Amino acid sequence: MTQCDIAAMKATHPVFCTIVPPHVLDKLAQADDPALAGPARRTLEADAAQRTHRRLTTVLGAPPAAPPADAAGDKPHRTLYDAQHRQELPGVKVRGEGDEPGQDATVNRAYAGLGATFDLLLKAFGRRSVDGNGLPLVASVHYGENYGNAFWDGRQMVFGDGDEIFRDFTLPVDVIAHELAHGLTQYTANFTYFGQPGALNESVSDVFGSLVKQYVNDQTAEQADWLIGAGLLAERVTGVALRSMKAPGTAYDDDVLGKDPQPATMADYVRTGRDNGGVHINSGIPNRAFYLLATALGGKAWEGAGQIWYDTLTGGGLQVDASFTDFARATVAAAHARFGDGEEQEALLKAWSQVGVPTG
Amino acid sequence: MRIGVRRTGGFAGIERYAEVDTSGRPDASEWQALAEEAVAAGRGTPPIGVPDGFSYQITVDGKTVYCADPRLTEAQSKLISQVLTEGA
Ligand SMILES: [Zn+2]
Numbered sequence: 001m002t003q004c005d006i007a008a009m010k011a012t013h014p015v016f017c018t019i020v021p022p023h024v025l026d027k028l029a030q031a032d033d034p035a036l037a038g039p040a041r042r043t044l045e046a047d048a049a050q051r052t053h054r055r056l057t058t059v060l061g062a063p064p065a066a067p068p069a070d071a072a073g074d075k076p077h078r079t080l081y082d083a084q085h086r087q088e089l090p091g092v093k094v095r096g097e098g099d100e101p102g103q104d105a106t107v108n109r110a111y112a113g114l115g116a117t118f119d120l121l122l123k124a125f126g127r128r129s130v131d132g133n134g135l136p137l138v139a140s141v142h143y144g145e146n147y148g149n150a151f152w153d154g155r156q157m158v159f160g161d162g163d164e165i166f167r168d169f170t171l172p173v174d175v176i177a178h179e180l181a182h183g184l185t186q187y188t189a190n191f192t193y194f195g196q197p198g199a200l201n202e203s204v205s206d207v208f209g210s211l212v213k214q215y216v217n218d219q220t221a222e223q224a225d226w227l228i229g230a231g232l233l234a235e236r237v238t239g240v241a242l243r244s245m246k247a248p249g250t251a252y253d254d255d256v257l258g259k260d261p262q263p264a265t266m267a268d269y270v271r272t273g274r275d276n277g278g279v280h281i282n283s284g285i286p287n288r289a290f291y292l293l294a295t296a297l298g299g300k301a302w303e304g305a306g307q308i309w310y311d312t313l314t315g316g317g318l319q320v321d322a323s324f325t326d327f328a329r330a331t332v333a334a335a336h337a338r339f340g341d342g343e344e345q346e347a348l349l350k351a352w353s354q355v356g357v358p359t360g
Numbered sequence: 361m362r363i364g365v366r367r368t369g370g371f372a373g374i375e376r377y378a379e380v381d382t383s384g385r386p387d388a389s390e391w392q393a394l395a396e397e398a399v400a401a402g403r404g405t406p407p408i409g410v411p412d413g414f415s416y417q418i419t420v421d422g423k424t425v426y427c428a429d430p431r432l433t434e435a436q437s438k439l440i441s442q443v444l445t446e447g448a
Contacts, residue, residue: 087437089430145441149370151412153430166372175371182411193411201411229371242372257374276409280373 076118076129077136080107083143083158090140090156106141106170110159113176114139117208120177120215121184124302125310130183132314137180141170150175152182164234165257171231173216178209178228188314189322196323198279203286207309210245211302221294221301227251245291248284264288266324266356285355286324292351297344304344308335328352328359361388363395364419365443369428371412378447394442395420397435402427416440 076097082104083091094107101108114137121127129135138156147160150169157179159169169175185204191197206228214224228251229242239252239260248262262284263269269285272278294305311334312318318330331352335344352359364379382388398418402425409415409428416427418439427436 087430087432146445149372149412149414149429151371151410151414151429153410153413158430169371178371179412193409205411261373274368274375275373276369276415278373280369280371 074122074128076115077134078111078114078118079136079138080111081138081140082107083140085142085145085161087144089143089153089158090138091142104141106159106161106168109170109173110139110141110157110176113170113173113212114157114180116173116216117177117180117212120208120212120302124211124215124306127310127314130180131187135183135187139176139179150179152179152186154186157183162232162234165237166232167234169232172213172229174206174209174213174227175229175232176209177212178205181205181208184208185313189312189318190320191318191322192320193276193279195277195279196282197321198276199282200286200322200324200327202279202283203290204309204313206243206245206283206287207290207306211306214301220299221305222298224301226291243280243284243287245284245287248288262287264355285357286327289328289351289355289357292354293344293347296347296351304339307338308344308348311335311338324357325359328357332359361392361395361421362419363391363439363443363447364417365440365447366417366419367414367440367444368417369409369413369415376444378444380443380447391442394435394439398433398439399423399425401433401436407431 078095078097079093080095081090081092082094083089094104095102095111101111118129118137121129129137139159140156141159143158143160146163148163148166150157150159152158157176162168182201182205185191185201189204191201191204193201209228210224210226214221226246227241227244230240232242233239233252237252237257238254239257241251243260243262244251248264249260251260251262253259261270261281263282264284265288266285270278270281272281275281290305290309293308294301297304308331312327312330315330315334317333318326322330332345332348335348339345349359361382362379363382364377367376380391382391385391399420402418404425406415406417406426407428410430413429416432416436418425418427418436432440
């Protein structure tokens, strides 16, 4: 038994089981040669997994606000903050649950988007908030100056007003739901935010983001546009959205932004150390599998395909470092448990096979 | 002094890089003080970021440090924003 094994057995503190110094690992991990970058990245990834776990434990131990007395009920508990263009969280409280809409359209959109996400989780899947236990939903808007991004910090959502490329990140409801779905993943499968599990984490957020948009618009799978972030690109950018679940790689092609780098199948899987190992790139593959399943089944996507994805995410059968193949196999098991050997099973196997992810 | 900022990740996963060469600039000493403060608080390896959060790589005269949203110091946040706005 090595010293690392021993350390890992009593791992109350982070364990660094490598003889390669972190800065060398980091250099290797940044290398463009995947043969060099791969092993270094995997080591850093193991470290990241531990830290993600610690963060989750922290979050579970200390929710952002005490749930109200009726949290076990069927109502969201939303609190909106205005970061006032600074980068300190959460900022100044501007709207609590049940308060009337104010003058700020960004606040109102975020409030409505959180409500829509809460609604879908409850009505379609019987889940009370992202943790299943009425977790209060907290979001800050107007974050930073000229800030073209939105993120989930482990406890709350954060939205910027955009920059020369992106508009206000609260404009598309699927972007709001995408961020909140990172909370859902954190409290369930908790996929490590790197490489394939990281791309699954991203894909799950796109899937639930799109489902919330379809739910709000009362659309069937055929009627949906399957775009993520439609309306987010500034007028001068050539593109329709940030990602397309239907046709990954086709959302934009712009002289400043470049071309949408998402692959649609495993044959075009992108190996990179950037973007946490391409989490926003390779998510195109499971995204398209979901689209293929949902359109094959037809009707409301959250009823069939969405239910299978939800069961997979919450089923407890996946490791935090699950690969695409692990996830695909788990969807097959979840579909079998939920729907038996019906058309769902057949459509699911076909969808994964079309994107080149083995299920056998 | 050459100050480079590489921003990766984010909701869009699109990378940006910009660089400022302070030599000959009238405000070179302000840049230098800000850069030194930002680098002193940086890490030698990339911190694990949050979902969709930006990660940054700051390089000052060949020395590189890392930081990530939402945990930037004021100096890091100011330097990053200045370099990405004014740099080429
Ligand atoms: Zn995301």
